[in-house]
Amino acid sequence: MTLAELPLVLMLVGLTAYAVLGGADFGAAFWQLGARGEQGGALRQHAYRAMGPVWEANHVWLIFVLVICWTAYPEVFASIFSTLTVPLFIAAIGIILRGTAYAIHAGTAREIERRAVDRIFSISSVLTPFALGTVVGAIAFGRVPVGNAQGDLVSSWLNASSFVIGFLAVATGAYVAAVYLAGDGARAGREDLASAFRIRALGAGVITGAIALVALLVVHSDDGRVGERLLEWPAISAVASSAAAGLLTLELTRRSRFEVARYSASAAVAFVILGWALAQRPELLPGLTVVEAAAGRTVLLATVVGVAIGALVLIPSLALLFGLVLRGRFDEDAGDTDGLASTSQRRPTRISLLTLAVGAGAVGLLLTLIFDGGALLGFGIVGLFAFVGLASIAIVSEATSSFEQ
Amino acid sequence: MSWLLLTATPFTPVDQEYLFEARQMQALSFAVHIPIVCFGIAFPAFVLLLEGMWLRTGDPLYRTIAKRWSKVMLALFAVGVVTGTILSFELGLLWPNFMATFGEVFGLGFTLEAFSFFVEAIFIAIYVYGWDRLSPRAHFLSGIPVVVAGFTGSLMVITVNAWMNNPTGFTLEGGRVSDVRPLEALFGNDYLWHELVHMYLAGFIVAGFLTAAVYAFAWLRGCRDRYQRVALVVPLTVAALAAPVQIVVGDWAARSVAREQPTKLAAFEGLHETEEGAPVHLGGWYDGDEIGYGIPLPRLLSLLAFHDPSARVEGLEEVPAADRPPVNVVRVAFQTMVGIGFFLAGISAIYLFVWLRRKRLPRSSWFYRAIVAAGPLSVVALIAGWVTTEVGRQPWVVYGHMRTEEAVTGASGIPVGYATLVIVYACLLAAIVWILRRLARAPLEIQSGPSGVAPLAAGAVPSDAEEQR
Numbered sequence: 001m002t003l004a005e006l007p008l009v010l011m012l013v014g015l016t017a018y019a020v021l022g023g024a025d026f027g028a029a030f031w032q033l034g035a036r037g038e039q040g041g042a043l044r045q046h047a048y049r050a051m052g053p054v055w056e057a058n059h060v061w062l063i064f065v066l067v068i069c070w071t072a073y074p075e076v077f078a079s080i081f082s083t084l085t086v087p088l089f090i091a092a093i094g095i096i097l098r099g100t101a102y103a104i105h106a107g108t109a110r111e112i113e114r115r116a117v118d119r120i121f122s123i124s125s126v127l128t129p130f131a132l133g134t135v136v137g138a139i140a141f142g143r144v145p146v147g148n149a150q151g152d153l154v155s156s157w158l159n160a161s162s163f164v165i166g167f168l169a170v171a172t173g174a175y176v177a178a179v180y181l182a183g184d185g186a187r188a189g190r191e192d193l194a195s196a197f198r199i200r201a202l203g204a205g206v207i208t209g210a211i212a213l214v215a216l217l218v219v220h221s222d223d224g225r226v227g228e229r230l231l232e233w234p235a236i237s238a239v240a241s242s243a244a245a246g247l248l249t250l251e252l253t254r255r256s257r258f259e260v261a262r263y264s265a266s267a268a269v270a271f272v273i274l275g276w277a278l279a280q281r282p283e284l285l286p287g288l289t290v291v292e293a294a295a296g297r298t299v300l301l302a303t304v305v306g307v308a309i310g311a312l313v314l315i316p317s318l319a320l321l322f323g324l325v326l327r328g329r330f331d332e333d334a335g336d337t338d339g340l341a342s343t344s345q346r347r348p349t350r351i352s353l354l355t356l357a358v359g360a361g362a363v364g365l366l367l368t369l370i371f372d373g374g375a376l377l378g379f380g381i382v383g384l385f386a387f388v389g390l391a392s393i394a395i396v397s398e399a400t401s402s403f404e405q
Numbered sequence: 406m407s408w409l410l411l412t413a414t415p416f417t418p419v420d421q422e423y424l425f426e427a428r429q430m431q432a433l434s435f436a437v438h439i440p441i442v443c444f445g446i447a448f449p450a451f452v453l454l455l456e457g458m459w460l461r462t463g464d465p466l467y468r469t470i471a472k473r474w475s476k477v478m479l480a481l482f483a484v485g486v487v488t489g490t491i492l493s494f495e496l497g498l499l500w501p502n503f504m505a506t507f508g509e510v511f512g513l514g515f516t517l518e519a520f521s522f523f524v525e526a527i528f529i530a531i532y533v534y535g536w537d538r539l540s541p542r543a544h545f546l547s548g549i550p551v552v553v554a555g556f557t558g559s560l561m562v563i564t565v566n567a568w569m570n571n572p573t574g575f576t577l578e579g580g581r582v583s584d585v586r587p588l589e590a591l592f593g594n595d596y597l598w599h600e601l602v603h604m605y606l607a608g609f610i611v612a613g614f615l616t617a618a619v620y621a622f623a624w625l626r627g628c629r630d631r632y633q634r635v636a637l638v639v640p641l642t643v644a645a646l647a648a649p650v651q652i653v654v655g656d657w658a659a660r661s662v663a664r665e666q667p668t669k670l671a672a673f674e675g676l677h678e679t680e681e682g683a684p685v686h687l688g689g690w691y692d693g694d695e696i697g698y699g700i701p702l703p704r705l706l707s708l709l710a711f712h713d714p715s716a717r718v719e720g721l722e723e724v725p726a727a728d729r730p731p732v733n734v735v736r737v738a739f740q741t742m743v744g745i746g747f748f749l750a751g752i753s754a755i756y757l758f759v760w761l762r763r764k765r766l767p768r769s770s771w772f773y774r775a776i777v778a779a780g781p782l783s784v785v786a787l788i789a790g791w792v793t794t795e796v797g798r799q800p801w802v803v804y805g806h807m808r809t810e811e812a813v814t815g816a817s818g819i820p821v822g823y824a825t826l827v828i829v830y831a832c833l834l835a836a837i838v839w840i841l842r843r844l845a846r847a848p849l850e851i852q853s854g855p856s857g858v859a860p861l862a863a864g865a866v867p868s869d870a871e872e873q874r
Contacts, residue, residue, distance in 0.1 A: 053534045056486050056526035064519045066493050070504050071512020078416060078505035081497025085816040089825075092494045096829050099487030100836045103480045107843030147415030148501045149815035295509030295585070302513050302587045310520030317527045317550070330534040361650075368653050369712075372660055373595050381602055384653065388609070388646045395642045397458060399760060400467075400635040 004294035006304050007072035008277075008284075011065050016273050018061035020176060020266045023169070025051050025058050027177025029098070029125030030170065031200060032118050039196070044118055046193050047177075048105060050184045053330050055102060057321065059095075071303050073293040075146060076284050080135070083144045083151030087131040094128030097121075126170055133169030137162030140226045140276055141219070142286045161222045164215045171211050172269055175204040179249060179265045183258030187328055198253055201261075205250045212243075212272075226279045235279035242271030353394040361387030416505040416580070419815035423823075427499045427813050430823045432795075434495055437830050438488040439791060440784050443615075445485050445525070446559060446608030448478045449532075449551040451616070451639055456545050470636050472536050473844070479533045480840055484833070486526065499819075503802050503812035506582060510575045511565045513587040518561035525554035556605065563601045564591040570794065571596035571665050572803050596665055599658040600794070606651045607790065610749065611783045613644025618780025619845075621773040638766070641776065644783075645753035652750055655743070656709065662797075663710035666804065667719035668728065669797040672735040674706050676720045683707050683718040687740070691732045730799040738792035745786035749779055 001009070028047040035043040070077040081088060101121035108114040134157040138144055143156040156162075178201035185193030216239075219227040229235055245268035252261035282289045294300060324330060364383025371377040421427065452471045459467035493515070497504055528550040535544050568574075574590025575582045591597070620637035663670045670676075675691035676683055683706040689699020707716040721729050752775045759767045767773075802809045 053530040056483060056530060057523060059486060059490070060519065060523050060526050063490060063493055063522060066497075067512060067515040067519050070497065070508040071516055072509070074508030074512070075416065075505045077497055077508060078501035081494070081504070082501035082814045082816055085498055085814065085818065085822075088494060088498060089822055092491050092498075093825065093829055095490050096487050096833060099483055100833050103483040104836050104840040104843075106476070106480070107840040109843070148417075148419055148505070150415065153816055153818070295512075296583065299509040299512070299585050299587055303516055306513055306516050310517065310523075314520055314523050317524055321527045321531055324531065324535075329538055365653055368657055372657075372664070377657070378598075381598070381654075384650045388606075388643065388650055391646050392643045393454065395646075395757075395760060396454060396639050397461075398764075399638045399642065399766075400458070 014065040021058040023173035027173035033122035082149040091131035094124040097124035129169040130166040133166035134162040137165035171208040229279040238275035357390035418811040421813040423819035441485040443608040443611035447612035500812040514564040521558035567597040613640040614783040615780040616640035621776035648749040648753040679720040738789040742789040
């Protein structure tokens, strides 16, 4: 692997995370679509609860993939977005509707409101992965030429191969989500929810497998190179691994071993993406290899180092969040922690805080007005910020504790 | 990359009939996103300030407000995630040539921004879902990364905008960049710092005055108990301290613009001819040669731009007409921003003066009416400020290197996309207003936290329905 390929590997990792975690969010909303009646209400609530704490973070993965793409392979990004304008715009609208519905569902009070918001949420949650799936299909089957809107705006994605990938994206999300939700239900001690999602997981697993088989057939008859190479070494190993992980997940789900099934289901998705990457290598777009598309060496190095530094912060943070969620700390009946152990009633000398603030502000004002740049201007700005921060604390703590009028 | 260097770049400028619509679409998406960003910057700090006061005093009222506001914070963050995603989509959907040519120069800024975004998303979830479930100290600490990420996120996005206005760190040959130095492009740019500080402060001013406006409105309607008072004082104090500071920062920003983008500065005033001791005209209209009907303030532009009343200021005539921004748009936006900025600083001064001298809030209902007006006005100033800098950058997308018309997509259907986005964003705004009103009406429970100090006496609790609106 060369430096030129390293950002692509990072993108594939991000895409896998988005397909698994974001896909599970989309899938959870898919299950809300058909849920009716009293049990349906419980299913819908369960899906929202499971998504709650991780929703935002899961969808940042998409942004992560996009920004690496436009930094490391700018012409690829520009070609894809200008040719596949239509499905990407549909996905964008789906993302807006979905995010809005998610943000406001907590405020729904009456059944009719809840139903309307849930419906928008579910429909946009099917539309978005479908549209993104057709984009993946169009890239994989070589329908995005290099250049500004050089491909056909319609036929590039409105075709059997792209559609079958779109269906696969929706089905995969539903499958993974059902496995996760069954696991969350079992952990929360809700056997009814666990068994409801166990059945859905089994059904979705079989259907996803069937779509995957159809996809292989359709893709094989497509003109593109990827279809043939999917069934050649080395891509075939990833395809076979994906199938094996999918079957293993079915068996684990049947035995209600949901916590292990979580990981095998994720692996099945990861192997599909790996298979695609291996089959398409070394071209990103027709006639444009990864090495040709890559940005300059300095940029690639800066990107990889930047991601590495970011990962040092991201990985422990994600581990903390998922640890809290998977250990059930955010579940509704999770035990309360100890309250405020000791509240000191000390009253710090606020006048001195305010004096300090004014002093910092005066120095800051002077330096900012005099200097046009350099360290002294920097000190001036820090002084002004210190003024706002310290004076806020000083004034707020006094103004809110005194009780007059 | 060798064969590409031999052939012409496939990203040559196209003839796009709907360039104006494409620009409007980008501007609309930005105008929806940026006020939400202000809440991402400032709200976590407000909430932590309140929680910190609860930890120190044990007064459950602070915790109640912090908890309620944190729910608003989460809902607005969710909307911010999607509106931000749309902006990143539009960079490719609308401006592929810009991205293809320059993506590698500024991309690192967005890569680092993605990590800020991750950290913000992760800890905002831990914070909001962690009430009652984490120890008070751990909970407070989980909020700190949200505040930090709000700052680093602004920093990274502004590095890119500052680079577009003052591009450095690359060599451009035959429509291709080479010798890219991303760190120099993003962080070695002295345009970055004033833009960053100006925007970061604006976040506190907008979020502060908008939140204060809600409680000032309730105050006018007679809800004046302690809950209202605390909820008014916290955002108002921060905004009132930030607003006067913003004027000093704005002065610094104007000096930087005068140095790096003289044409933009000339557009602020509509200064046609290069002059020594250039004036500022309040109001009026630029007719292509001069300002008609404005009130002249002699030498003020030279004084503001260079801190020297007789300094030479370059006029619009220095560049060909095709390289000038739409002067009146920039000029009106600039004067709107500055005018509102002084209004906000004025009411801030009244508030701070009354508090320092009398240790109480102002009593005149006109003060509260002014605060109610200040909320929406601060948003107008925010957007006017961005219009000033971004329309002032025109006709360039990368100042001096690539024109906006060279950046646009060759795809058709921009008007359809624009119309769709207008409808969807209208629904989004309606939905935000709806959810905020719903969250505001939720019954108020003053809780001390898990292991409870006794709730406040019933009399101290405002009635639920009137709590905000």
